Amino acid sequence: MGHCILTVDDSSTMRQMITFTLKGAGFDVLEAGDGLEALEVAKGKKLSLIITDVNMPRMDGITLVQRMRALPEFKFTPILVLTTESDASMKQKGKEAGATGWIVKPFSPEKLLDVVNKVI
Amino acid sequence: MNRWFSGNSATGPTPAEEPVAPTEGLRDTLLRLAACEARMLEGQVNFLTPELLQVDSLVREAAGTLEDALKTLDRSVQHQHLLAGEIQAAMQSSLGGDSDGEAAGGNFDAMSATIMGTIDGFVNHIAEISESTVQLAEQVNDIRERSQRMETMLEELTEIAGRTHLLSLNASIEAAHARQFGAGFAVVAGEVSKLADRSTALSNTIQEQVLGTRQALERTDAHVHAIASQDMDVALKSKGESESLVMALRTSNWIVKDLVSQLEQNARKVTEQVGHVVRSLQFEDLVHQTLMACLKELGNLLEQAQAWKALEVSLKAGEPEAAALASLEATLGQIEAARVQFRAVKSGSLAAGEVDLF
Numbered sequence: 001m002g003h004c005i006l007t008v009d010d011s012s013t014m015r016q017m018i019t020f021t022l023k024g025a026g027f028d029v030l031e032a033g034d035g036l037e038a039l040e041v042a043k044g045k046k047l048s049l050i051i052t053d054v055n056m057p058r059m060d061g062i063t064l065v066q067r068m069r070a071l072p073e074f075k076f077t078p079i080l081v082l083t084t085e086s087d088a089s090m091k092q093k094g095k096e097a098g099a100t101g102w103i104v105k106p107f108s109p110e111k112l113l114d115v116v117n118k119v120i
Numbered sequence: 121m122n123r124w125f126s127g128n129s130a131t132g133p134t135p136a137e138e139p140v141a142p143t144e145g146l147r148d149t150l151l152r153l154a155a156c157e158a159r160m161l162e163g164q165v166n167f168l169t170p171e172l173l174q175v176d177s178l179v180r181e182a183a184g185t186l187e188d189a190l191k192t193l194d195r196s197v198q199h200q201h202l203l204a205g206e207i208q209a210a211m212q213s214s215l216g217g218d219s220d221g222e223a224a225g226g227n228f229d230a231m232s233a234t235i236m237g238t239i240d241g242f243v244n245h246i247a248e249i250s251e252s253t254v255q256l257a258e259q260v261n262d263i264r265e266r267s268q269r270m271e272t273m274l275e276e277l278t279e280i281a282g283r284t285h286l287l288s289l290n291a292s293i294e295a296a297h298a299r300q301f302g303a304g305f306a307v308v309a310g311e312v313s314k315l316a317d318r319s320t321a322l323s324n325t326i327q328e329q330v331l332g333t334r335q336a337l338e339r340t341d342a343h344v345h346a347i348a349s350q351d352m353d354v355a356l357k358s359k360g361e362s363e364s365l366v367m368a369l370r371t372s373n374w375i376v377k378d379l380v381s382q383l384e385q386n387a388r389k390v391t392e393q394v395g396h397v398v399r400s401l402q403f404e405d406l407v408h409q410t411l412m413a414c415l416k417e418l419g420n421l422l423e424q425a426q427a428w429k430a431l432e433v434s435l436k437a438g439e440p441e442a443a444a445l446a447s448l449e450a451t452l453g454q455i456e457a458a459r460v461q462f463r464a465v466k467s468g469s470l471a472a473g474e475v476d477l478f
Contacts (some may be wrong), residue, residue, distance in 0.1 A: 013183045017398050024194065055409070066478035079274060086474065095478045104473025106402035109395045115475055 003048035004028040008038040010056040021109040035059025047119050054083040061070035062097050078119040152431035165418045176411045183404035190397050197390045204383040232366045239362045246355035253348040259343045267334040274327045281319040288313035383398035427451040
């Protein structure tokens with residue numbers, strides 16, 4: 001059984017590009033448009049990795065990381081933050097929330113796959 | 121301090137620039153300024169908002185088209201890769217080797233060598249047969265010569281039989297002259313004559329058989345010579361044609377290998393370019409975020425226009441200028457404080473962003 005990855009971004013284009021890259025490398029991919037939808041989609045799923053944006057409507061990425069870490073089934077699931085934010089303070093917030101890594105947009109497919117293979 | 125009071129307005133005239141009639145009071149001037157500022161700010165917002173939304177819509181539509189094109193391109197590359205693999209597998213299968221391209225070439229060379237070896241063996245075998253055929257022709261010729269000699273001997277035998285017959289005839293005549301003393305001799309002469317007749321008949325029969333044999337040998341000799349010469353010609357021609365065929369196959373094999381290699385190289389290049397497209401397409405999101413930040417700023421400008429309208433309303437309602445201005449300043453201060461100083465796009469180029477694993 002292959003790895004299943006949840007990608008969370010309010011931009012349809014970003015979700016498409018992440019999904020395109022990951023599926024091309026043989027991963028199964030689930031999508032959500034914001035933090036709240038991500039929590040719904042993740043219910044009952046065995047996820048190998050979550051990749052989330054930060055600035056999203058309804059629930060932002062940092063809050064999503066905190067909520068995921070509070071759930072026993074996702075306590076140790078790697079979570080990568082993929083965002084336009086590169087401020088050290090924001091990065092620190094992500095780290096404190098429990099994120100595994102921080103990637104600044106735009107990503108290159110090779111680099112993203114390299115990081116994904118490292119954390120999975 | 122907001123931009124109006126600091127005298128740094130970028131969108132409207134400053135108090136210093138606004139022409140003030142000497143007879144006009146401060147209230148009237150403020151009323152005109154408030155109305156003018158509110159109108160200008162609303163005008164800018166009303167102009168820029170649909171423009172920015174249209175840019176956002178156009179970029180999104182373009183990105184959507186590019187996404188579809190990218191997926192189609194990716195499917196084509198995958199299909200091309202699959203086809204190249206199938207060609208390689210088919211080559212391997214026909215040559216009975218493993219999946220390595222170099223091994224395919226090696227197997228083909230081995231197969232060519234086997235074919236040429238078989239053909240060489242065939243040609244050598246034909247040459248041996250041809251040599252035997254030549255020997256056979258020599259033997260046929262020898263038999264023919266012997267037949268000719270036999271015919272000569274048979275002619276002599278016929279002549280002897282003729283003479284014997286003549287001799288027996290003379291003996292019979294002499295026996296008749298001798299009357300009763302020659303009766304026994306006449307019987308012998310008669311028997312000799314019969315033997316001479318039988319000998320002549322036998323000789324004729326043998327001559328006919330020998331003639332038939334010689335004719336058959338001549339026809340055989342002609343066929344054997346024809347076979348001997350044709351066998352070698354056909355064998356050498358077949359060998360030449362087979363060598364050409366093997367060379368053509370070998371050339372085709374290398375051309376196909378080269379084409380497959382080029383296909384794979386091309387697929388790698390396209391995959392690399394697809395990576396660039398994936399990275400570039402993400403700028404639709406970055407542009408969208410920037411435009412949304414600009415629209416938020418336009419919302420702030422609209423709030424400032426409302427503040428200026430409120431000043432106008434207050435002054436018209438008779439509120440003292442100082443209090444109305446203080447209220448405006450407070451409102452503008454609140455708007456300034458509420459502004460989110462956020463730059464949506466940090467990236468200054470298309471280069472991929474940094475990665476930091478905690």
